[in-house]
Amino acid sequence: MVVVAIIMILAGILMPAMVKIQQKSKIRKAQAEVKNLATAIRAYHTEYGEWPANPAAGGLWINNNNLVIGCLVGSGNPKKINFYEVNDTTVALCDPFRSNLPYRIEISVTSNYVKVYSFGPDCVAGVDDIEVEH
Numbered sequence: 182m183v184v185v186a187i188i189m190i191l192a193g194i195l196m197p198a199m200v201k202i203q204q205k206s207k208i209r210k211a212q213a214e215v216k217n218l219a220t221a222i223r224a225y226h227t228e229y230g231e232w233p234a235n236p237a238a239g240g241l242w243i244n245n246n247n248l249v250i251g252c253l254v255g256s257g258n259p260k261k262i263n264f265y266e267v268n269d270t271t272v273a274l275c276d277p278f279r280s281n282l283p284y285r286i287e288i289s290v291t292s293n294y295v296k297v298y299s300f301g302p303d304c305v306a307g308v309d310d311i312e313v314e315h
Contacts, residue, residue: 218284222288228260278304284297296313
């Protein structure tokens with residue numbers, strides 16, 4: 182009985198640490214995916230001189246990311262260049278947090294920038310957002 186009690190106490194101490202480590206790994210994964218996606222979109226723009234999916238739209242364009250990802254894979258663009266590696270182009274690339282929300286892609290055709298972001302661990306726009314502007 183004493184051994185079981187000791188094991189339970191140790192498990193109680195280690196569980197919060199494991200949860201923190203898991204949360205940090207999800208944040209790092211989201212940071213890497215956001216950065217890679219923004220870099221791939223910028224590389225597409227550099228190669229073709231236009232933004233993927235909706236190059237004629239002016240102003241600020243916020244879209245569903247599966248349209249852009251479809252243009253970034255080899256079969257979705259004229260030169261068949263693979264700018265981004267993805268398993269399924271029909272499913273939006275989602276952040277690793279509990280909400281499983283798709284990453285947001287914001288393209289400003291007029292100002293010539295792309296911003297990719299996740300709502301972060303709290304899954305709400307604001308404080309904990311993970312974003313990259315390229």
